[in-house]
Amino acid sequence: MPTRVMDRQKVRRLVEEEQAQLVEVLPREEYEQAHLPGAVHLWLRDLDREARNRLDPNRPVVVYCWDWLCDMSPRAAAQLEQLGFRQVYDYVPGKADWLAAGLPTEGPAAESLSAGDVARRTVVTCRADAPAGLVLDRMREAGQAVGVVVDDDQVVTGLLRRREAEAHPGVGVKQVMRPGPATVRANEPLGPLLERMAKAGVDTIVVTDPEGRLLGLMDRTSGEQAVRAHPAMTA
Numbered sequence: 590m591p592t593r594v595m596d597r598q599k600v601r602r603l604v605e606e607e608q609a610q611l612v613e614v615l616p617r618e619e620y621e622q623a624h625l626p627g628a629v630h631l632w633l634r635d636l637d638r639e640a641r642n643r644l645d646p647n648r649p650v651v652v653y654c655w656d657w658l659c660d661m662s663p664r665a666a667a668q669l670e671q672l673g674f675r676q677v678y679d680y681v682p683g684k685a686d687w688l689a690a691g692l693p694t695e696g697p698a699a700e701s702l703s704a705g706d707v708a709r710r711t712v713v714t715c716r717a718d719a720p721a722g723l724v725l726d727r728m729r730e731a732g733q734a735v736g737v738v739v740d741d742d743q744v745v746t747g748l749l750r751r752r753e754a755e756a757h758p759g760v761g762v763k764q765v766m767r768p769g770p771a772t773v774r775a776n777e778p779l780g781p782l783l784e785r786m787a788k789a790g791v792d793t794i795v796v797t798d799p800e801g802r803l804l805g806l807m808d809r810t811s812g813e814q815a816v817r818a819h820p821a822m823t824a
Contacts, residue, residue: 591666591677597687600625600651600680609649609676613684614665623698625653625687633661636668644669649676656685682799690798691775704782705775707815708796708805714739717746721765722758724749735793735806738766743802745772745795772797775804783812 594600603609604627611628613620620630631639644650650669654661666679680686688694691705713736715724724736728751736754738747747766757765772795773782786794786809796804 591670591679594651594678594680595682597682597690597692603649603651603678607649609651610644612650612652614652614661615654621696623688623694623696625684626693626695633665636665640669640672646674649678650674651678651680653680653683656683657681659683686799688776689774691804702779702815702819703775704773704777704779704796704807705804707779707812708807710805712737712803712806714803715749715762717763717766719762721754721760721762724762725751725754725758728754737795737803737806738762739803745770745797745801745803748795770795774799779812779816783809783816
């Protein structure tokens with residue numbers, strides 16, 4: 590039975606350390622728009638005819654489709670095993686997971702701007718039990734108006750705005766933070782996101798990976814500057 594891979598970091602290790610072959614089994618137009626670096630395209634319907642000619646049976650093979658609900662990769666993995674491939678892995682979360690984490694891709698979609706492209710990665714973070722005054726000092730030193738509240742695994746639990754910390758510096762962060770802030774994934778298209786932020790009067794939004802871990806902060810001003818400077822966005 591093919592091995593189910595749930596972790597994109599394991600996919601990267603298989604490719605880097607074991608020379609695994611990446612195979613996208615979605616229709617060609619979806620592959621051409623964006624695919625994992627180095628992945629070959631073998632549509633599910635073509636596996637029986639082309640797999641032995643296109644793939645090395647002595648190397649691991651990682652197949653993927655779109656996401657958890659897409660059944661093309663598990664079916665492709667089963668077919669490959671029936672064809673005699675012995676090390677077959679199904680990257681279950683698929684391309685949607687890879688894109689949402691802001692990992693590199695190949696294809697025209699990689700040239701479009703997304704939230705992850707312009708998010709600031711150096712962000713003041715703190716735990717909910719930290720003193721607000723201490724975090725305020727760090728925000729002032731960094732010149733940032735917002736701090737992100739995370740747990741030990743860097744999962745986002747709240748947002749601390751500088752003006753709220755200034756009003757109550759003697760309390761704990763949990764008492765003044767904004768719990769459950771809105772977040773977006775790294776592959777969120779920048780243009781529509783900026784329009785929604787402007788309409789809602791939002792200046793800053795948190796960018797997280799599919800597990801809710803902090804990737805960065807995107808502010809509207811920087812996003813708008815990036816759009817104006819990007820030829821594909823202004824053409």
